[in-house]
Each structure stands twice: as C-alpha cells, then as structure tokens.
Amino acid sequence: MLHEALIAPFAEFGFLRRALVGCLAVSLSAPPLGVFLMLRRMSLTGDVLAHGILPGVALGFVVAGLWLPALALGGLLAGLVVALGAGALARATGGREDAALTGLYLTALAAGVTLISWRGSAVELTQLLFGSVLGVDDAALLLMGAAATATLLFLAFAWRPLILECFDPSFARAVGVRGSVWHLGLLALVVGNLVSALQAVGSLMAVGLMMLPAIAARHLAREVGGMVLAAVSIALGATVTGLLASYHLDLPSGPAIVLAAAAAWVMALVFGPVDGLLARHRPRRHLDG
Numbered sequence: 001m002l003h004e005a006l007i008a009p010f011a012e013f014g015f016l017r018r019a020l021v022g023c024l025a026v027s028l029s030a031p032p033l034g035v036f037l038m039l040r041r042m043s044l045t046g047d048v049l050a051h052g053i054l055p056g057v058a059l060g061f062v063v064a065g066l067w068l069p070a071l072a073l074g075g076l077l078a079g080l081v082v083a084l085g086a087g088a089l090a091r092a093t094g095g096r097e098d099a100a101l102t103g104l105y106l107t108a109l110a111a112g113v114t115l116i117s118w119r120g121s122a123v124e125l126t127q128l129l130f131g132s133v134l135g136v137d138d139a140a141l142l143l144m145g146a147a148a149t150a151t152l153l154f155l156a157f158a159w160r161p162l163i164l165e166c167f168d169p170s171f172a173r174a175v176g177v178r179g180s181v182w183h184l185g186l187l188a189l190v191v192g193n194l195v196s197a198l199q200a201v202g203s204l205m206a207v208g209l210m211m212l213p214a215i216a217a218r219h220l221a222r223e224v225g226g227m228v229l230a231a232v233s234i235a236l237g238a239t240v241t242g243l244l245a246s247y248h249l250d251l252p253s254g255p256a257i258v259l260a261a262a263a264a265w266v267m268a269l270v271f272g273p274v275d276g277l278l279a280r281h282r283p284r285r286h287l288d289g
Contacts, residue, residue: 005244009244010243015136016133016247018133019133019136019200020240020243022141022197022200023200023243023257025145025196026196026197026200027209027213027236027238028236029147029189029193030151030206030235031209031213031217031228031232032232033189033190033210034210034211034215035231036162037211037214038215038218039166043211043215045187045190046194046210047207049083049187049191049207050204050206050207051105051108052079052081052082052083052105052109052191053078053079053191054109054111054128055112055115056075056076056078056079056081057071057074057078057112057116057195057198057203058112058114058115059074060072061119061128062119068137068139068143069139071128072143075191075194075195075198076191079194079195082101082108083184083187083188084187085100086100116128128198128203129202130201130255131197131198131201131202131205131252131253132199132200133200133243135200136200140196140198140199140200143195143196147189147193151189154185154189158182161178161182165183190210194206194207197209205254205257205258206254208258208262209235212238212265213230213231213233213238213265214227214231216231216234217230217234218275219268219269219275220273234264237264238258238260239257241260242257242258242261243257245259
C-alpha cells in the first residue's frame with residue numbers, strides 16, 4: 001500500500017518525475033531567498049515580484065504562445081523592471097520604495113491579465129497563474145536547475161554580507177559591504193526563481209513555495225543557518241506531499257504544493273519552539289530564564 005501511494009505515481013508517470021525533480025530544485029533555492037526577504041522585512045516583496053513578472057510573461061505568450069524561452073525571458077525582464085524601477089522611482093521622487101512597488105505591481109498585474117485574456121483563453125490564463133505538472137518539460141527542468149545553481153552559488157558568496165545587512169547595516173557599511181549590490185542581486189534571483197517555477201506551479205503559486213517555508217522556519221530555529229535548513233526541509237516535504245495529493249485527489253499541482261507548505265506553517269506556528277503559540281503560553285518554571 002505504501003508503495004502504491006508514495007512511489008508508484010512517480011515510477012509510472014514521467015511527467016510526475018519531471019515535476020518532482022524540477023520542484024525539488026526550486027525547493028532548494030527559493031526558501032533561502034525567502035528567509036532573507038523575511039529577515040529584511042520584505043516578505044511581501046516576493047508576492048509583488050510574482051505579479052510583476054506577469055506582463056512580461058503575457059507578452060511572451062502573445063508573441064510565441066506557451067513557448068517556455070519566450071515566457072521566461074519576458075517574465076525575467078518584467079520582474080527586473082519592477083524590482084529596479086521601484087528603487088529608481090523612490091530615489092527620483094523621494095518617496096517610499098514599497099509605495100512604488102505597490103503601484104508598479106498593480107499596474108503589471110492588470111496589464112498581464114488583460115494581455116493574456118485578449119489573446120488567450122481562461123485555460124491558458126489559469127495555467128500561467130497556477131502552473132501545471134504537464135507543462136514541465138526538459139526545457140523547464142533546465143531552467144529550474146539553472147536558477148537553483150545560480151542561487152546557491154550566489155548565497156555561497158553573499159551569505160555574510162546579506163546577514164550583516166539584515167542585522168547590522170551600519171556595521172556592514174563601516175566594513176565596506178556594498179549593500180545595494182547584494183540587495184539587487186537578491187531581488188534578481190527572486191525574480192529568476194519565480195520565473196523558473198512558472199511551468200510547474202505558476203507565477204502566483206511560486207511565491208508560496210518561497211515564503212511559506214521561510215515564515216514557518218522562523219518558529220523552528222533562531223539562527224539564520226537553522227532557518228534556511230528548516231525552510232528547505234519544509235519545501236522539499238511540501239513538494240512531495242503536494243504532488244502526491246495532486247495525483248491521488250485530482251487537485252491542481254501548484255495550489256496543492258502551497259497548501260502543503262501552509263499546513264507546515266500552521267504546525268510550526270502552533271507547536272514551534274521559537275515563539276510558537278504553545279511555547280509562548282506555556283507556564284514557565286520559577287528559575288527559567
């Protein structure tokens with residue numbers, strides 16, 4: 001029974017194996033980025049950029065249909081325009097970057113949905129927004145693998161500067177850390193990971209796989225390394241659980257994976273040792289620090 005429930009679907013169907021491999025690659029790279037966004041109090045930035053890539057994806061769709069290279073290139077360019085444009089607008093006008101991001105992403109979302117609806121169908125719009133395991137082909141696998149490789153290499157070099165920027169930006173500037181460079185690199189990789197996950201879980205669901213494991217990990221560890229390890233573990237577990245639920249219960253793959261990650265977040269929120277609900281309200285002994 002366990003073999004039929006857990007292994008047989010992946011052994012029997014090639015499209016599920018491709019989806020599993022691709023989503024596992026995203027699960028290795030996206031949650032660490034989510035942890036750093038959370039630590040920088042930018043948790044909603046991932047959602048903003050997920051919406052921001054949509055007009056580029058829509059233009060790629062209008063030009064070339066559901067051809068992955070066109071979708072990925074358009075999404076990457078649009079996401080970078082939103083990420084970099086918000087900072088440029090904030091500096092030029094003296095306003096807040098989050099306000100500029102809000103204006104850009106709402107405009108981008110409306111433009112993207114309009115373009116896709118104009119030239120496509122509701123089915124194609126749903127596929128772009130929420131993904132489909134049937135869309136994970138070899139090109140999608142290569143894109144997800146490339147995004148994961150680039151992210152892990154970036155984090156290997158940027159780990160210390162990013163941590164310094166999160167916890168002590170004044171000291172980081174004093175020792176010569178160029179925070180803006182690492183910040184832009186982080187945002188560029190967020191966009192790259194969202195674009196790479198487009199075929200498997202869609203543009204809107206990809207941010208769930210990035211952020212939900214990260215905010216769950218905040219209740220499971222106190223150090224950044226522990227948070228990243230917990231976030232990646234949760235994402236890997238959510239990927240497998242979501243794909244199996246998608247197969248056995250006939251659910252859409254992207255939302256099933258995100259719901260599995262959400263269930264892990266709820267468990268961590270309630271039972272987590274770091275500021276979990278039970279931990280915060282548990283009676284403390286007299287000599288506890």
